[in-house]
Amino acid sequence: MATAPLMDAPTRTIDPQEEEAFMDAIDRWLERSVIPVIKHHDHNDIWPEALVHEMADMGLFGATIGQDYGGLGLPATTYAKIVMKISSHWMAITGIFNSHLIMAAAVERFGTEEQKAKWLPKFATGELRGGLALTEPNAGTDLQAIRTTARRDGDDYIINGTKTWISNAVNGDCFALIAKTDPDADPRYKGMSLFIVDKREGSGLSVGKKFDKLGYKAIDSAELVMEDYRVPADQLIGGVEGQGFFQATGGLELGRINVAARGVGLAEGALRHATQYAQERETMGKPIAQHQAIQLKIGDMATRARAARLLTMDAAEAYDKGERCDMEAGMAKYFASEAATENSQEAMRIYGGYSYSKEYDIERYYRDSLLMCIGEGTNEVQRMIIAKQHLKKNAI
Ligand SMILES: Cc1cc2nc3c(=O)[nH]c(=O)nc-3n(C[C@H](O)[C@H](O)[C@H](O)COP(=O)(O)OP(=O)(O)OC[C@H]3O[C@@H](n4cnc5c(N)ncnc54)[C@H](O)[C@@H]3O)c2cc1C
Secondary structure (H helix, E strand, O other), X not given: OOOOOOOOOOOOOOOHHHHHHHHHHHHHHHHHHHHHHHHHHHHHOOOOHHHHHHHHHHOHHHOOOOHHHOOOOOOHHHHHHHHHHHHOOOOOOHHHHHHHHHHHHHHHHXXXXXXXXXXXXXXXXXXXXXXXXXXXXXXXXXXXXXXXXXXXXXXXXXXXXXXXXXXXXXXXXXXXXXXXXXXXXXXXXXXXXXXXXXXXXXXXXXXXXXXXXXXXXXXXXXXXXXXXXXXXXXXXXXXXXXXXXXXXXXXXXXXXXXXXXXXXXXXXXHHHHHHHHHHXXXXXXEEHHHOHHHHXXXXXXXXXXXXXXXXXXXXXXXXXXOOOOHHHHHHHHHHHHHHHHHHHHHHHHHHHHHHHOOOOOHHHHHHHHHHHHOOOOOHHHHHHHHHHHHHHHOOO
16 A cells, blocks of 8 residues: 655745644554564564555655755754654664665765756655665774775776675665775875765676674665676766765764664653553562662653753754754764663663563664664764864864
């Protein structure tokens, strides 16, 4: 059954009533289609094909893509609220449209007019889906250490190298992939370029090892291997070599807001489950919620979840105003991801022995939350970004 579009394409500043209707539609979708199938897909690591079709019908693959290209053009604030809501039940599925939207944002912000016209409408409908291919076996945080090369040959580039941990690598079609067009450049970032790579075209691009993960199940994470893989030169984003590092890291602001929003969802979801359980479970003749030791946990969890939401909305508002927000996005990502891990661990304690059973949802929050501290720049790196910006603003 086709799911109706959530709304007509709105402007980037959204009317509060329109946003409420949008969020109600997400609630109905979660109740009807998502919640009943989470355990089956998560426990068996099955890609949720039917849900992906429904996401496309609702316009989620075009959520932040401009209306001119067929997207919903949602502001980051609304987008963050959607991600929070979905993640409060099942974080992993937001990865299916998030890394896709970061790829789309790179094309929309930095692509040529021809590239935008060619790719964005198909990304917006979900006809083509994908993600971001930055990480390599030897280079995650140190992105400038990548070894993948792209050598110009006539009207093509020939790409060689291996990307790893790429979300949607198996089930996606297109990737914004970073490679060295000048491996000898000094500084290193000046030799890096970002390409739109379409897995369906040409030969020499294959999916390598698929990872068996602790959590973040149902969404695929795998290697992409390029062996003399030819990409047409008009798929170099922006048409000029050497811009890739800034194009790739520029998109990470929205990516960090998204991870922060996922963290908020996980922190709030763990709190919701723990709050209910604590009022149902009795020891010593009363619900455990009436023991002070449990109240202290719930007090901390509620405070963390609220602070994480406020920081994330603050970063999203700055992003919507077009302001540089790497510090705000970094703070939100750092705090919300730590809140997610702390809240899910505290919820595990509140559930006692039952937390260890897969019959309950809470163990999934615990497994999924740990990724939030790693993705889109580890929390160690976030703290360094925050400190650098803070020191710059307060230089004496
Ligand atoms: C499930 C999953 C999905 C992912 N999806 C994608 C994807 O879609 N696309 C993609 O490109 N990548 C993806 N990644 C990769 C992810 O972005 C990297 O794992 C992350 O950037 C960290 O890189 P690394 O694993 O190489 O760790 P490393 O960079 O080796 O870091 C190891 C440790 O050292 C610390 N460290 C590193 N450098 C410094 C420094 N200068 N100062 C202080 N501490 C430092 C780190 O914080 C970390 O604690 C994914 C990863 C996972 C687990």
